[in-house]
Amino acid sequence: MRARKVHVGVCGIGFGHASRVVTVISALKDRGWEVSVSSYGDGFKYLERSGIEVKPLPKVSYGILPEAKVSIKMTIFRNLLLPIRLLEQIACEANYLEGSSLVISDTRASTILAGKLSRKPVLTILNQFNVRVEYPRYPKLIELVEAMAQLVGDIWGLSDKILVTDYPQPYTISKQNLVIPKNLSSKVEFTGPIISKFPQDLPPKEELQRKYGLDPDGGPVILYHATGPSYERRFLTEMILPILERLAGEYQIVATLGGGNPGRPFSGLKIYPWVDEPLELIKLSDVVICRSGQTTLAKSLAFGKPLIMIPIPAHSEQLGNAYSVAENGAGLLLPQDELCYETLRNAVEEVLKGGFRTNAEKYSDLAVSLNPLERVLSAAEELALKD
Incomplete structure (x- = not known):
């Protein structure tokens, strides 16, 4: 046939x-x-x-x-x-x-x-x-x-x-x-x-921690997931990596660059130019930092992960996506022109301490069903x- x-x-x-x-x-x-x-x-x-x-x-x-x-x-x-x-x-x-x-x-x-x-x-x-x-x-x-x-x-x-x-x-x-x-x-x-894949389809958390060199007893895992069109992806990466380097003493920070290059070494960061299965890193993370393209947000929320969203400026779809997730209490919107060490540090602290994880898990339950x-x-x- x-x-x-x-x-x-x-x-x-x-x-x-x-x-x-x-x-x-x-x-x-x-x-x-x-x-x-x-x-x-x-x-x-x-x-x-x-x-x-x-x-x-x-x-x-x-x-x-x-x-x-x-x-x-x-x-x-x-x-x-x-x-x-x-x-x-x-x-x-x-x-x-x-x-x-x-x-x-x-x-x-x-x-x-x-x-x-x-x-x-x-x-x-x-x-x-x-x-x-x-x-x-x-x-x-x-x-x-x-x-x-x-x-x-x-x-x-x-x-x-x-x-x-x-x-x-x-x-x-x-x-x-x-x-x-x-x-x-x-x-x-x-x-x-x-x-x-959903979380249960991936290797156990302990196995993934060994794979990516993360300490099970270390601080919360913050994932910077670079997505979006190439120029916008590269622009945000160049802005945020030096800021994340300053936060590395407080958190375990992983960055996946979507095929990009960090340009120089960054102390305390685990940087991957490309990851074949980014869902593994999403599973390990406590907070995901990313642009607010619908697919990236949907995948992170399907894993029950709260978000810090940095939309492409003047991109109506990304702005609308970020507002929607923020209204449901599953993430924070951080405008690109306000991104600095203080604003990102405050956003991470707020997402970790608030009820954002509980709200993100509602998306996860729905996705599985x-x-x-x-x-x-x-x-x-x-x-x-x-x-």
């Missing part, structure tokens, strides 16, 4: 989309699917490092200022040729998905359009549906960007099924960006975060039968 084929198009901005899709791809292969994959940018690199054969696509991105702040003007400038780039992506995808009985898009509009033009069923995985812009100085530009974003939402709506990899209410992380139109509600389902990966696989099987 010939293997069923599925094509998976992955958003390449940051690591979050690629990291959750790796889990889906592995599970599909285990069930006998032949899988082709396409991406660009950071996502392409992540998939390659995960041992997945990935096909390249023309790159799209948003604009960033030197201080790692989202720039509306630069975003528009960078994407003046977006219609042409979109057509290029669609042409590539139409070629890549030939022979597939199913198309899966992780947030990729061009993958959806190529799938529908090829008359294939399309399953879309995403964690936001509405794009909000935090840029009060330029209202006309905001209107333009949000109008363009609405077009992307209309394309997502062409999917046969939409799975939102976020927690159901009241624990939805990206709730400000997940206002689903009523006409699409019947095809939208909240699955919870897609992760490869949802079984999101099985829901994705079931939806894929159901749609493939319609082809």
Whole structure:
């Protein structure tokens, strides 16, 4: 019997989309699917490092200022040729998905359009549906960007099924960006975060402590988990490592840099440029410090870990995510322009002493009950039968 084929198009901005899709791809292969994959940018690199054969696509991105702040003007400038780039992506995808009985898009509009033009069923995985812009100085530009974003939402709506990899209410992380139109509600389902392993699936804590050289009788473990697009990831890493070095006498501090380089030795820190299984370090940690991308927050909370969140400045989704988690008492928002030794030290102390851990564990209990990966696989099987 010939293997069923599925094509998976992955958003390449940051690591979050690629990291959750790796889990889906592995599970599909285990069930006998032949899988082709396409991406660009950071996502392409992540998939390659995960041992997945990935096909390249023309790159799209948003604009960033030197201080790692989202720039509306630069975003528009960078994407003046977006219609042409979109057509290029669609042409590539139409070629890549030939022979597939199913198309899966992780947030990729061009993958959806190529799938529908090829008359294939399309399953879309995403964690936001509405794009909000935090840029009060330029209202006309905001209107333009949000109008363009609405077009992307209309394309997502062409999917046969939409799975939102976020927690159901009241624990939805990206709730400000997940206002689903009523006409699409019947095809939208909240699955919870897609992760490869839960704490009980990983080695015991004592074994992991030996692996990473942590003292079972030492102080609390603080994990700095560098995520997000490459420039923003590097910018925050350069800011925070000297601060963490000053905190190393009080805590056991581990940093994983997402493929980056620390630049110089840092006393008292355990620094890993890359970790194949970051969930092991999340399991060991008492507090996770990170950007506030939805996937990173969702995974940390699925392990019951409280957060100190440093959103990319002017990044509306990350700001909304951080506000949502903070409102539920599972983490603290620390603006990048306020980051210093005193503010970070105070934030760590507050998270360790408060009820943040208890609130984070509520997300963990919910994640275990949802079984999101099985829901994705079931939806894929159901749609493939319609082809």
